[in-house]
Amino acid sequence: MAYREGPQTRRLLHRAFDLGDAEAFFRLNSDQEVMKFTGEPLLSSLKQASEAIECYTDFERYGFGRWACVEKQSGRVIGFSGLKYLPDLDEVDVGYRLMPEFWGRGFATEACAACLEFGFRTLQLKEIIAMVIPANAASIGVVRKCGMRCEGEVSYEGIPVLRFVKTNSSPSVGGAAV
Ligand SMILES: CC(C)(COP(=O)(O)OP(=O)(O)OC[C@H]1O[C@@H](n2cnc3c(N)ncnc32)[C@H](O)[C@@H]1OP(=O)(O)O)[C@@H](O)C(=O)NCCC(=O)NCCS
Incomplete structure (x- = not known):
């Protein structure tokens, strides 16, 4: 099962990026302030953004991935958030990246909490x-x-990082482990 749609919160919904999001994806990933602490190179063209969206196979490979984070009220893509399987560590990482005009309003906390909940409840992950x-x-x-x-x-990948962990402490409903 590929979860191309992710969790909804009061203000946000999550869905896979499509080519119509290329411009928003480019603006996000070419902004120096946004990218400062990500350890990733900046995108330098809209074409690169389209290619990144087209080549993204995590949903097909692992069933989940990083979703476009959409503000329900405006329908705007405000960034991404979601879960990423890291084959090198055999672990699942939660991540988020928002456009600066949306910082400081609790959106990332709302998105991250919902992604963690989705990982534990829906995917039955033991640890994120x-x-x-x-x-x-x-x-x-x-x-x-x-x-x-x-x-x-x-x-991680040659960069010193703080490692944070959350374990699935809620009782598993149905008991199916992924
Ligand atoms: C990290 C990021 C997603 C945070 O988004 P956000 O929506 O502003 O975060 P929130 O509003 O949910 O804030 C969460 C908490 O962090 C604190 N916080 C937010 N910005 C802060 C800052 N610049 N310095 C110190 N604390 C800060 C807030 O005080 C808040 O706690 P509070 O509600 O008790 O005040 C956003 O800054 C971003 O997209 N940065 C660039 C990409 C990035 O670095 N992603 C993460 C890579 S690990």
């Missing part, structure tokens, strides 16, 4: 991690507010 560059105070605020516990600093 987050990796945050230590200087990224806003992101540390998000994971802490979502109840993730810091396990200390590790190196």
Whole structure:
């Protein structure tokens, strides 16, 4: 099963990106301030953004992925949030990235909490991690507010990051483990 639609919250819905989102995806991933603590290179063209959307296979491969994060009221794509399977670690990572005009309004916390809940309830994951560059105070605020516990600093892809973890403490309904 591929969950191309993710959780809904009071203000947000989650769905897979499509080519109509290329411009929003480009603006997000070419903004220096947004990308500062992500450890990823900036996109340099709309074409790159379209290719990234077209080549994204996580939903087909793993059943879940990073979703477009859409503000329900305006219908605008305000960024992404979602779950990512990391084959090198055999772990699932929660992540989020929003356009600066939407920062500071609790959107990332709302999105992250909903993605964690989706991972535990729907996907029946046992554990979800987050990796945050230590200087990224806003992101540390998000994971802490979502109840993730810091396990200390590790190196990931050559970058020192804080590793946060949340385990599925709720009783599993139906008992099916993924
Ligand atoms: C990280 C990011 C998603 C946070 O989004 P946001 O919607 O502004 O976060 P929230 O409003 O939910 O804030 C969560 C908490 O962090 C705190 N926080 C937010 N920005 C902060 C900042 N710049 N410095 C310190 N704390 C901050 C808030 O105080 C809030 O706690 P509070 O509600 O008790 O005040 C956003 O800054 C972003 O997209 N950054 C660029 C991409 C990125 O770094 N992604 C994460 C990679 S690990």
